[in-house]
Amino acid sequence: xxxxxxxPSSAENDMDxxxxxxxxxxxxxxxxxxQTEALPLVExxxxxxxxxxxxxxxxxxxxxxxxxxxxxxxxxxxxxDSALGVDSVGTISASLVTYASIxxxxxxxxxxxxxxxxxKAKGASIxxxxxVSECAFHDRRIPxxxxxxxxxxxxxxxxxxxxxxxxxxxxxxxxxxxxxDMSAQDEASIVANDxxxxxxxxxxxxxxxxxxxxxxxxxxxxxxxxxxxxPTAEEFLQNLATVSAALDQAVTRVVDFISGKCIHEx
Amino acid sequence: xxxxxxxPSSAENDMDxxxxxxxxxxxxxxxxxxQTEALPLVExxxxxxxxxxxxxxxxxxxxxxxxxxxxxxxxxxxxxDSALGVDSVGTISASLVTYASIxxxxxxxxxxxxxxxxxKAKGASIxxxxxVSECAFHDRRIPxxxxxxxxxxxxxxxxxxxxxxxxxxxxxxxxxxxxxDMSAQDEASIVANDxxxxxxxxxxxxxxxxxxxxxxxxxxxxxxxxxxxxPTAEEFLQNLATVSAALDQAVTRVVDFISGKCIHEx
Numbered sequence: 001x002x003x004x005x006x007x008p009s010s011a012e013n014d015m016d017x018x019x020x021x022x023x024x025x026x027x028x029x030x031x032x033x034x035q036t037e038a039l040p041l042v043e044x045x046x047x048x049x050x051x052x053x054x055x056x057x058x059x060x061x062x063x064x065x066x067x068x069x070x071x072x073x074x075x076x077x078x079x080x081d082s083a084l085g086v087d088s089v090g091t092i093s094a095s096l097v098t099y100a101s102i103x104x105x106x107x108x109x110x111x112x113x114x115x116x117x118x119x120k121a122k123g124a125s126i127x128x129x130x131x132v133s134e135c136a137f138h139d140r141r142i143p144x145x146x147x148x149x150x151x152x153x154x155x156x157x158x159x160x161x162x163x164x165x166x167x168x169x170x171x172x173x174x175x176x177x178x179x180x181d182m183s184a185q186d187e188a189s190i191v192a193n194d195x196x197x198x199x200x201x202x203x204x205x206x207x208x209x210x211x212x213x214x215x216x217x218x219x220x221x222x223x224x225x226x227x228x229x230x231p232t233a234e235e236f237l238q239n240l241a242t243v244s245a246a247l248d249q250a251v252t253r254v255v256d257f258i259s260g261k262c263i264h265e266x
Numbered sequence: 267x268x269x270x271x272x273x274p275s276s277a278e279n280d281m282d283x284x285x286x287x288x289x290x291x292x293x294x295x296x297x298x299x300x301q302t303e304a305l306p307l308v309e310x311x312x313x314x315x316x317x318x319x320x321x322x323x324x325x326x327x328x329x330x331x332x333x334x335x336x337x338x339x340x341x342x343x344x345x346x347d348s349a350l351g352v353d354s355v356g357t358i359s360a361s362l363v364t365y366a367s368i369x370x371x372x373x374x375x376x377x378x379x380x381x382x383x384x385x386k387a388k389g390a391s392i393x394x395x396x397x398v399s400e401c402a403f404h405d406r407r408i409p410x411x412x413x414x415x416x417x418x419x420x421x422x423x424x425x426x427x428x429x430x431x432x433x434x435x436x437x438x439x440x441x442x443x444x445x446x447d448m449s450a451q452d453e454a455s456i457v458a459n460d461x462x463x464x465x466x467x468x469x470x471x472x473x474x475x476x477x478x479x480x481x482x483x484x485x486x487x488x489x490x491x492x493x494x495x496x497p498t499a500e501e502f503l504q505n506l507a508t509v510s511a512a513l514d515q516a517v518t519r520v521v522d523f524i525s526g527k528c529i530h531e532x
Contacts, residue, residue, distance in 0.1 A: 056369065056478070058477050058478050058479070059477060081416050082477070084412055084415055084416050085412065086412050086413050086416050088416075089408070089413070089416075090406060090417070091357070091358055092357055092358065092361045092470055092473060092474075095358045095361060095362055096361055096362065096365055096474070099362055099365070099366070100365070103322065137444070139405050139443075139444055139445065140356060140444040140445060141445040141446065141447050141449075142355070142445065142446045142499075143446060143447060143499045144446065144499050144502075144503065146350055146351065146352050147352050147355070147446075149350055150347050150350050150352050150354075150355075151356075151444070151445070177405075178403070178405055178406040178417070178444075179405065179406060179407035179408065179417070179451075180407065180408045180409060180410065180413075181407050181409060183407075183449050183450070183451040184449070184450075185449040185451075204358055207358060208358075208362070211324050211325060211348070212322070212324050213324070233408075233409045233410050236410075237410065
């Protein structure tokens with residue numbers, strides 16, 4: 001955390017975490033899985049691509065960074081798979097970039113933004129942007145006591161009552177799995193998770209953020225209706241560009257709201 | 267890589283990777299997801315637990331290390347989940363420890379050892395230890411061209427023809443997913459992957475090892491027959507201790523074989 005100028009730098013060592021948490025948020029880490037979702041925000045916040053990566057040279061992860069309204073913004077996109085050339089989507093890449101970014105960049109707050117499938121039975125429509133209340137996995141079934149809970153991996157998002165009040169975002173629970181489609185078992189787990197939106201990264205970001213006790217919030221924009229008529233992949237590709245625009249607008253409003261506030265004012 | 271004593275240390279900078287790969291393997295990273303599987307090997311190789319962790323203080327990952335037959339051995343167990351107290355199994359923890367261990371320890375070779383489900387239709391029996399030829403995922407279904415291949419994430423294990431000849435281990439393909447049970451969709455993907463054994467970590471270790479071009483081999487011991495009569499969880503728990511002993515014996519034989527050899531002699 002960069003200290004505001006009026007506080008002498010020697011005070012840093014004396015401040016406990018409670019005091020630190022009353023300082024305005026200074027560094028945000030935005031994690032976005034797909035380039036299509038990320039690039040409009042890179043432009044909006046006028047971020048620059050890293051010339052000398054903070055990550056090992058072997059990984060495809062891309063960092064964009066800059067300052068926007070007194071916030072130091074790092075936007076990380078896991079990049080293209082080096083062999084196949086597609087976005088490195090899913091929980092493994094998401095957990096790795098979250099881990100490495102926390103180590104390298106020490107953010108005050110993580111924002112995981114991305115597109116998602118939505119359930120119309122739970123009130124989701126195409127283009128809705130959800131502020132996530134909690135995340136869990138729906139494809140880690142381990143039917144052994146306690147391991148079953150580990151598999152579900154329920155994590156609360158950072159509570160943001162004021163953000164919720166100020167912005168008119170819908171609120172819902174997120175369920176994460178590594179498949180774009182949904183099997184009958186996935187569906188049963190998603191229902192058990194009481195989820196309104198379904199993505200491929202959120203709970204993985206939440207897992208790593210929780211280990212390091214970094215507050216994390218999740219913005220998920222609905223590209224396809226999972227319990228609707230159209231096949232997910234087709235609907236997802238059809239709506240990706242336009243829904244990404246809605247997502248980016250929501251992220252901008254959230255970042256504008258965050259600027260100047262401390263973590264407990266969100 | 268630690269250089270053998272007869273080579274002057276100044277030669278290191280001049281050696282290309284081809285020359286380096288002709289030197290005996292000096293550092294092995296063993297990744298094991300469960301404590302029950304790990305502890306007998308810690309004793310066998312007389313490894314010590316890290317006093318000052320090479321990992322961030324927040325993670326539960328445990329490193330055991332020591333020297334055995336001129337090999338520097340690091341055995342990493344992802345530890346107990348801090349909230350739930352169970353082993354941190356599955357692909358996310360496996361990928362994180364593989365990443366962080368490669369960064370901190372620069373191993374010449376990774377051995378991922380663990381228990382697995384086996385398919386009797388493909389020749390697996392309880393207690394068999396398989397040397398894995400290739401790894402893929404069975405629970406990352408992304409039905410979009412090229413993304414589908416990314417989801418499957420097929421990676422070759424390091425080729426070890428001499429190790430195979432010397433030790434009488436069965437050879438088979440491994441399929442990885444985050445569930446202990448198997449849904450109909452999982453089964454279809456496992457059949458498509460032509461897998462004989464099914465685990466919860468292998469392909470994740472392979473993914474990260476491949477990014478950093480660290481050779482990796484996989485030893486998987488069969489605790490339960492997936493296409494058999496008994497429920498997986500019950501059979502797994504019943505056989506975990508005895509099959510772990512068979513696994514540990516196999517890992518010891520593999521490490522004994524590796525000692526003194528270069529990576530291309532395996």
